[in-house]
Amino acid sequence: MTGMWAMELGAVGGPLRLVARAVPDPGQGELLIEVTACGVCRTDLHIIDGEVAARLPIIPGHEIVGIVAALGEGVTGFRPGDRVGVPWLGHSCGYCYYCRSGQENLCDTPGFTGCTRDGGYATHVVADAHFCFQIPDLYSDEEAAPLLCAGLIGWRSLRAAGDGRRIGLYGFGAAAHIIAQIAVWQGREVFAFTKAGDREGQDFARSLGCAWAGSSDERPPVELDAAILFASVGALVPLALRVVHKGGRVICAGIHMSDIPAFPYADLWGERVIASVANLTRDDGTSFFRIVQKARVKTVATAFSLANANIALERVRAGALVGAAVLLPGEPGDYRR
Structure with missing residues (x-):
């Protein structure tokens, strides 16, 4: 597979920079996803500003919608071509007190999408299959992205x-x-x-x-x-x-x-x-995606190209948008300089 493009945070304070990377291979239990939309969340600003500690460099973004491109070893329940969503909680250990008591949102050693794991401000992302959701057909990619965190x-x-x-x-x-x-x-x-x-x-x-x-x-x-x-x-x-x-x-x-x-x-x-309220559980996701369909919830979002992620972030910071902001990766040729 050819390379990928991403908006990367290299240091606290930003700005994000457009970088080319090799497309990662999905590991055990992981999905490789071609990103079709990624919401812009205020948490992304907290990461950029250093108010939430993150691994650096990092690709932000945790309201991801995309298409499964490849499966890692041991993945069940998904196949290439499936449309999936990736949320903020990207991994939990499964064995600490909180995971064993149904509070995986408080896991002692969690992984967070776009914070400790590379996120969706990119053309591709790798995600733990256990923390991916099927997206209801009711929503387009752009409409669905804000559902994944907001x-x-x-x-x-x-x-x-x-x-x-x-x-x-x-x-x-x-x-x-x-x-x-x-x-x-x-x-x-x-x-x-x-x-x-x-x-x-x-x-x-x-x-x-x-x-x-x-x-x-x-x-x-x-x-x-x-x-x-x-x-x-x-x-x-x-x-x-x-x-x-x-x-x-x-x-x-x-x-x-x-x-x-x-x-x-x-x-x-x-x-x-x-x-x-801290993070989310997979049960939150299951119940939420049922209720948004019953309630016929509509999302309102302003779309930006991936390369304009810094502009989208500043619009969110200023409170200058009605509803949400969403990044659309576009075609690979869009990033040739």
Whole structure:
């Protein structure tokens, strides 16, 4: 097979650089995948900025959709030509306490796609077959890519929030626009919180069925059962605590967050709970891909070429996109210089 192209992070702070590499061979239990789309996640920015430790150099990207090109030894359940998705959790040991107790998302020696394992900002990627998902036919490659992290982590966060009927979502981007649709389909009332003055984002939230949309420093018209923080801003935690009722839950969905400022104990009292969500499990993926089809969730994404990954990342950093950003590798000839 001919070579591959990738956008590689060589040092903390970036930028990513376009590099040519040999196409890797899949090892025991692995798939070689031709990437057809890869979502751009805020976690990628945390890796670039050094807020999440990564192996360097690394090819980022963990919202991967592609076609199986080759099977490593021992792989079952897949064949060449299958369309698959690769998420953030790319490997778990299978034998530590957490793996044995059904909490593989907390594995002591995990592998993370685009962080400790090369990811999908590339024309090809190798992935552990045990952590790949079949993609529903309902979605194109571009539409499916945001489901692999924004959707999966959002789903785990929604489950952690409990069965409350009134749910607040802080930061209405890639994850929130997916989970809002599921929550509305479930019959919940969704309250969207955006950065101040983001009328476009608020209108977008209302168009997806949200009952209310406003700035993150505003109080909604009613007390909430739970709030999910997709924005990685620690100062939002005390604000969210003040709008959930007694016994309410505040779920921090990001892998990284700025420091949480001090707040009065009275804001937490009344058996309110602050909890974090870490990674995902394969069970999350199985249940999520069932429900997105039932709820007929639609994703909204802006497409960029692979070579324009740095532009896409800066658009995500600035919050200048409605929905998600997705990289499309294109044809090999696109990378000839």
